[in-house]
Amino acid sequence: MSAVEVHQFAQCITCHAWSPDRTMIALCPNNSEVHIYKFATDKWDRAHVLYKHDQIVSGIDWGLTSNKIVTASHDRNSYVWNQEGSEWMPTLVILRLNRAALCVQWSPKENKFAVGSGAKIVCICYYEPENNWWVSKLIRKRHDSSVTGVAWHPDNILLATTSTDGKCRVFSTFIKGVDTKDSGTSSSRDLKFGEQIVQLDLSSSWSFGVKWSPSGNILAYAGHNSTIYFVEDVCNSPFQQNVAYRNLPLRDVLFVSERMVIGAGFDCTPMVFTKDETGLWSFVKILEGKKTAQPNLKYGSQFSEAFGKLYGQSKNDGVDPLKSRGGAHENTITCIAPLRKEGDTIVRRFSTSGLDGKVVIWELDEKTEIPQ
Numbered sequence: 375m376s377a378v379e380v381h382q383f384a385q386c387i388t389c390h391a392w393s394p395d396r397t398m399i400a401l402c403p404n405n406s407e408v409h410i411y412k413f414a415t416d417k418w419d420r421a422h423v424l425y426k427h428d429q430i431v432s433g434i435d436w437g438l439t440s441n442k443i444v445t446a447s448h449d450r451n452s453y454v455w456n457q458e459g460s461e462w463m464p465t466l467v468i469l470r471l472n473r474a475a476l477c478v479q480w481s482p483k484e485n486k487f488a489v490g491s492g493a494k495i496v497c498i499c500y501y502e503p504e505n506n507w508w509v510s511k512l513i514r515k516r517h518d519s520s521v522t523g524v525a526w527h528p529d530n531i532l533l534a535t536t537s538t539d540g541k542c543r544v545f546s547t548f549i550k551g552v553d554t555k556d557s558g559t560s561s562s563r564d565l566k567f568g569e570q571i572v573q574l575d576l577s578s579s580w581s582f583g584v585k586w587s588p589s590g591n592i593l594a595y596a597g598h599n600s601t602i603y604f605v606e607d608v609c610n611s612p613f614q615q616n617v618a619y620r621n622l623p624l625r626d627v628l629f630v631s632e633r634m635v636i637g638a639g640f641d642c643t644p645m646v647f648t649k650d651e652t653g654l655w656s657f658v659k660i661l662e663g664k665k666t667a668q669p670n671l672k673y674g675s676q677f678s679e680a681f682g683k684l685y686g687q688s689k690n691d692g693v694d695p696l697k698s699r700g701g702a703h704e705n706t707i708t709c710i711a712p713l714r715k716e717g718d719t720i721v722r723r724f725s726t727s728g729l730d731g732k733v734v735i736w737e738l739d740e741k742t743e744i745p746q
Contacts, residue, residue: 376661376662376736376737376739377661377662377701377702377734377735377736378735378736378737379734379735380702380732380733380734380735381418381732381733381734381735382731382732383401383403383409383411383418383731383732383733384401384403384404384409384731385403385404385731386403386404386705386729386730386731387401387402387403387404387708387709387727387728387729387731387732387733388401388402388403388404388430388431388432388708388709389401389402389431389432389433389434389708389709389727390402390434390709390711390725390727390733391434391435391436391443391711392436392711392713392725393436393441394436394437394438394439394441396713397412397413398410398411398412398413398421399411399418399725399733400424400434400436400443401434401727401733402430402431402432402434403731404430404729405430405431406425406427406428406429406430406431406447406449407423407424407425407427407431408423408424408427408431408434408443408445409422409423409424410422410423410424410462422461422462424443424445424455424462424464426445426451426453426464427445427447427449427451427453428447428449428451429447429448429449429474430447430448431445431446431447432446432447432448432474432475432476432477433445433446433447433475433476433477433478433479433489434446434478435478435479435480435487437480437484438484439484440480440484441457442454442455442456442484443455443462444467444478444480444487445478446475446476446477446478446489447474447475448474448475449474449475450469450471450472450473450474450475450491451467451469451475452467452469452475452478452489452497452499452508453465453466453467454467454487454501454508465506465507465508466507466508467499467507467508467509467510468507468508468509468510469489469491469497469499469510470497470510470512471489471491471493471495471497472493473491473492473493473494473520474491474492475489475490475491475492475497476490476491476492476520476521476522477489477490477521477522477523477524478490478524479524479525479526480526481526481530481547482526482528482529482530483530485500485501485530485552485553486498486499486500486530486547486549486552486553487499488524488526488533488547489510489524490520490521490522490523490524490535491520491521492520492521494514494515494516494517494518494519494520494521494537495512495513495514495517495521496512496513496516496517496521496524496533496535496545497510497511497512497513498510498511498512498513498533498547498549498567500549500552511549511567511568512568513545513547513568514568516543516545516568516570517535517537517539517541517543518537518539518541519537519538519539520537520538521535521536521537522536522537522538522580522581522582522583523535523536523581523582523583523584523595523626524584525584525585525586525593526586527544527586527590528586528588528589528590529590530553531546531547531548531553531565532544532545532546532547532571532590532609533545533546533547534584534586534593534595534608535584536581536582536583536584536595537580537581538580538581540575540577540578540579540580540581540597541573541574541575541577541581542573542574542576542577542581542584542593542595542603542605543570543572543573543574544570544571544572544593544608544609545568545569545570545571546565546566546567546568546569546571547567547568548565548566548567549567571608571609572608572609572612574593574603574605574608574612574614576597576603576605576614576616577597577598577599577601577603578597578599579597579598579599580597580598581595581596581597581598582595582596582597582598582623582624582625582626582639583595583596583624583625583626583627583637583639583710584627585627585628585629585635586629587629587632588629588631588632588719589632591606591607591608591632592604592605592606592629592632593605593606593608594627594629594635595627596623596624596625596626596627596637596639597623598623599618599623600618600619600620600621600622600623600624601616601617601618601619602616602617602619602624602627602635602637602647602655603615603616603617604616604617604635604649604655615654615655617647617655617656617657619645619657621641621645621660622639622640622641623639623640623641624637624638624639624640624641624645625638625639625640625706625707625708625709626638626639626707626708626709626710627710628710628711628712628721628724629721630720630721630722630724630738630744631719631720631721631744631745632649632719632745633648633649633745634646634647634648634649634744634745635647635648635655636661636710636724636736638707638710638726639706639707639708640706640707641660642701642703642704642705642706642707642728642730643660643661643701643702643703643707644660644661644707644710644726644736645657645658645659645660645661646658646659646660646661648745649745650745661736662701702726702732702734703726703728703730703732703734704730704732705728705729705730706728706729707726707727707728708727708728708729709726709727709728710724710725710726711724711725711726711727712724713725713735720744722737722738722744723735723736723737723738724736
């Protein structure tokens with residue numbers, strides 16, 4: 375398992391998402407634009423630039439079946455982009471937010487999407503063909519701080535959120551006229567919109583990167599205290615496990631399979647967590663990346679030596695706070711995206727993007743045993 379491709383698209387990347395056939399990638403180069411690159415022959419060419427937002431685009435998701443792109447921005451707006459011929463046309467989304475939109479994700483059926491915000495509100499958006507716009511129903515007064523992550527359960531009804539109040543919550547998003555009675559489990563269909571099913575108060579710090587396992591039975595999210603949390607049977611009798619690690623905190627997580635999770639964040643390198651036969655989760659290893667040349671900066675080395683002395687580290691400790699880690703990424707990883715086809719339950723390829731402006735594609739080789 376290692377990095378197989380490293381692409382420098384910009385100086386900094388906020389978020390990214392892949393097209394259904396994985397020949398195009400949409401990313402935000404830390405501004406108000408969304409750049410779409412298309413792979414041609416042996417290189418990536420910029421094919422489109424989406425202009426509509428006024429501030430940094432904080433979230434992008436590309437629908438696997440609808441081929442529609444949804445974006446969210448600090449300008450408190452969201453747009454759904456539909457390709458018409460050679461152009462991408464935006465459709466208005468009525469969010470009714472007074473703070474920045476921070477994250478966005480399509481539901482599994484792509485008839486809804488969720489937007490988390492700095493207004494302590496989650497917007498559940500759905501399309502109104504009569505007016506040709508997307509309207510939202512709001513989940514209010516449930517979060518005590520900004521909503522940093524949203525994740526849809528495979529049943530298209532339940533939604534998990536993380537927040538800077540340190541909590542992870544699960545809500546019902548059933549909307550009459552949008553969701554049908556045959557969608558979701560029997561218990562989720564009986565719940566009212568916005569009803570909180572469970573609140574997990576496991577972290578003493580900010581929480582990020584919530585994800586469901588392929589079956590929807592396990593929920594994973596990261597805390598800013600260098601801990602990842604796993605919760606099984608969330609809606610009935612939650613069973614939780616905490617895995618602490620020595621590295622810097624994670625920013626996002628991804629289920630590779632039902633029993634393997636990839637996490638990445640401030641340590642600039644993805645980490646692997648697995649569940650053994652007894653049901654215990656544990657940290658396994660750090661993924662290897664393509665090595666980059668180390669800068670030879672005299673000032674940096676002198677400053678680092680002084681910094682080490684201040685914190686009791688000798689020159690031989692091998693710890694240099696200013697020196698590049700030498701992996702595929704050289705700055706914080708902010709986003710992990712799977713490279714898979716619709717219906718795949720195992721992810722063998724995924725990508726990461728970060729504040730160094732790189733998109734790195736990682737691949738699990740055939741020799742890597744993925745626990746099912």
